[in-house]
Amino acid sequence: MLDGTTTEQTLRTSLTELNLKATIVRVRDHRAGLDLLWDDKVDAYFADRGIIAAIMREGGRPGFEISRQYFSYETYALALPRDDGAFRLLVDTTLARLYRTGKINTILEKTFGKVPLDDLLKAMILINSLPNR
Numbered sequence: 001m002l003d004g005t006t007t008e009q010t011l012r013t014s015l016t017e018l019n020l021k022a023t024i025v026r027v028r029d030h031r032a033g034l035d036l037l038w039d040d041k042v043d044a045y046f047a048d049r050g051i052i053a054a055i056m057r058e059g060g061r062p063g064f065e066i067s068r069q070y071f072s073y074e075t076y077a078l079a080l081p082r083d084d085g086a087f088r089l090l091v092d093t094t095l096a097r098l099y100r101t102g103k104i105n106t107i108l109e110k111t112f113g114k115v116p117l118d119d120l121l122k123a124m125i126l127i128n129s130l131p132n133r
Helices: 006-017 030-038 049-059 085-101 104-112 119-127
Strands: none
Touching: 030 049, 049 104, 085 104
């Protein structure tokens, strides 16, 4: 896994809580981590699901699968100026419209490639696509 990421922190905490012993191997980038997995030098590779899905789509690794089980949930956010409620409302309504109309799929495809959306992301899009009232 990448050194110093939230994924590393979560993995270390989980191993401690479950009283499991494992060797954590740090890598310089995600491709190096997948190479270790490909060469059977590690048993699993933990990283951001969207990034790994995009890398696998680009070059694919026969026999590789992304787990359906989520290891952690990362928060993504947009930075906005403080005390600008009108702008925040504009951003929120624009995002809701992108979700509601399905135009978010074009953005996701352009960013991550033609990777099928998992059930959790589909649920997030549905929840955030509520109509304006």
